[in-house]
Amino acid sequence: MIRFQQLGLTFPGATRPVISGLDLTVAAGEFVALVGASGVGKSTLLRIVARLLAPSAGTADVPALGDGKRLPVAMVFQDARLLPWRTARDNVLFGMERLTIDPAEAARRADALLEVVGLSAHAEKWPRQLSGGQRQRVAIARALAVEPDVLLMDEPFGALDAITRETLQDELAQLHMQSGRTVLFVTHDIDEALYLADRVVLLAGSPASVSLDRSVALPRPRRREDPGLQALAAEIRARLHA
Amino acid sequence: MRLPWRPFLGLAIFLAIWEAVPDSGLLPSSLLPPPSAIPGAFWREVTGGQWLPALGHSLWHYLAGLLIGTVSGIAVGVAAGLSRGLDEGLSWVVRVLRPIPGLAWVPFAILWFGISSGAALFIIAIGVFWINLFATTAAVRAVDPDLIELANAFGRRDQWSKLWPVILPAAAPGILAGVRTGLGQAWMAVVAAELFGVPGIGQRMNQAASLIASEIVVVCMLTIAVLYGVMDMLFLVVQRRIMRWQA
Numbered sequence: 218m219i220r221f222q223q224l225g226l227t228f229p230g231a232t233r234p235v236i237s238g239l240d241l242t243v244a245a246g247e248f249v250a251l252v253g254a255s256g257v258g259k260s261t262l263l264r265i266v267a268r269l270l271a272p273s274a275g276t277a278d279v280p281a282l283g284d285g286k287r288l289p290v291a292m293v294f295q296d297a298r299l300l301p302w303r304t305a306r307d308n309v310l311f312g313m314e315r316l317t318i319d320p321a322e323a324a325r326r327a328d329a330l331l332e333v334v335g336l337s338a339h340a341e342k343w344p345r346q347l348s349g350g351q352r353q354r355v356a357i358a359r360a361l362a363v364e365p366d367v368l369l370m371d372e373p374f375g376a377l378d379a380i381t382r383e384t385l386q387d388e389l390a391q392l393h394m395q396s397g398r399t400v401l402f403v404t405h406d407i408d409e410a411l412y413l414a415d416r417v418v419l420l421a422g423s424p425a426s427v428s429l430d431r432s433v434a435l436p437r438p439r440r441r442e443d444p445g446l447q448a449l450a451a452e453i454r455a456r457l458h459a
Numbered sequence: 460m461r462l463p464w465r466p467f468l469g470l471a472i473f474l475a476i477w478e479a480v481p482d483s484g485l486l487p488s489s490l491l492p493p494p495s496a497i498p499g500a501f502w503r504e505v506t507g508g509q510w511l512p513a514l515g516h517s518l519w520h521y522l523a524g525l526l527i528g529t530v531s532g533i534a535v536g537v538a539a540g541l542s543r544g545l546d547e548g549l550s551w552v553v554r555v556l557r558p559i560p561g562l563a564w565v566p567f568a569i570l571w572f573g574i575s576s577g578a579a580l581f582i583i584a585i586g587v588f589w590i591n592l593f594a595t596t597a598a599v600r601a602v603d604p605d606l607i608e609l610a611n612a613f614g615r616r617d618q619w620s621k622l623w624p625v626i627l628p629a630a631a632p633g634i635l636a637g638v639r640t641g642l643g644q645a646w647m648a649v650v651a652a653e654l655f656g657v658p659g660i661g662q663r664m665n666q667a668a669s670l671i672a673s674e675i676v677v678v679c680m681l682t683i684a685v686l687y688g689v690m691d692m693l694f695l696v697v698q699r700r701i702m703r704w705q706a
Contacts, residue, residue: 302704315620316614
């Protein structure tokens with residue numbers, strides 16, 4: 218699905234690479250969390266998967282741009298990034314407008330996804346009338362609407378309050394169990410990573426590479442207080458601060 | 460709703476002073492007609508058949524010149540905002556042409572179009588063009604790069620596919636600010652252009668001045684003020700509709 222070999226990235230005009238010698242493979246249907254200190258290059262890696270950035274070294278096998286029927290990759294940003302001049306519903310339609318989908322089918326899909334994220338009653342509201350959590354739900358619906366093979370999430374719950382965050386984590390865990398979609402999830406929250414992911418990949422160093430790649434072989438649905446999660450968290454923290 | 464009385468009081472005092480100056484003999488009423496003479500003069504202009512055709516001509520010059528200047532200014536502004544190359548290529552041409560006041564184009568307007576509506580449209584459009592060009596270029600360049608990235612991530616990779624759904628709505632507040640400035644600028648140009656003899660309120664004003672019919676000059680001035688007020692109000696209604704997503 219996604220395969221990086223000796224991946225390197227140097228931004229134009231920069232002298233030092235941000236990422237160097239990174240190897241990582243993500244299989245179809247896997248939920249992989251990328252953790253690491255802020256600025257280490259986690260978001261940069263997502264942008265390479267989305268073909269928003271091109272690597273400057275190594276190889277990156279990432280999904281193609283798509284055939285006009287689906288978008289193989291969709292992204293959820295930390296700041297929901299809704300278009301403020303569109304209603305919640307029209308924001309969900311945004312990605313589908315580039316695809317050759319029958320408008321009635323697109324509308325049906327948007328309504329169904331607003332239902333899934335619990336916002337049917339808010340479909341005609343402007344983004345400014347929604348709470349932070351609601352905006353992020355719209356952003357998730359917008360990404361799911363294009364039926365991507367890979368869902369990229371860049372600290373999607375980082376700006377939310379603790380209660381909203383846990384609710385959205387539970388909803389995402391459930392969505393993933395139902396859809397079996399590949400998810401690449403960037404977070405700086407190790408507990409969040411372990412609660413959600415099949416694998417936790419720690420990026421570290423400057424330039425960054427994979428410092429730890431740990432599967433989380435715990436049954437779903439998970440409980441936050443599971444001692445297995447606590448033990449894994451301790452291990453990753455030890456490596457992070459090493 | 461409570462009526463704001465201070466503006467009315469201010470207006471009443473203004474009119475009282477205006478009325479008192481010619482009455483007291485400080486100035487002859489031929490140089491400064493008292494406000495009480497204006498309604499009568501306005502009625503004579505309307506019934507005498509001068510006011511409505513002059514208004515029609517001026518409105519036509521205003522709307523057509525405004526449309527040409529606004530649309531072309533926004534179009535070039537969007538292109539320059541999107542293309543660094545075009546913006547750089549135009550920068551020196553703009554630096555030379557922009558400081559030339561719209562009125563300085565009057566000789567050429569007359570040479571090229573004669574004393575005609577075309578000359579008036581040209582003078583109006585050129586002033587409005589610059590205002591919209593600069594406002595639009597700046598607004599397009601200031602579009603949040605995060606929204607551009609969003610558009611890229613959702614399959615809108617080239618500029619064209621981003622223009623209508625993302626760039627123009629995001630730049631709309633800045634573009635509309637330019638349009639509104641142009642709305643006021645265009646009235647000034649209308650009067651200036653018509654003072655040179657193109658039919659309209661400006662021309663009527665000039666005729667009245669040469670006959671020392673100063674109360675008619677005031678009628679013309681107030682006509683322009685009211686028209687500008689109406690246009691600005693209509694604009695605000697339209698703007699509120701376009702920008703209803705804002706708080």
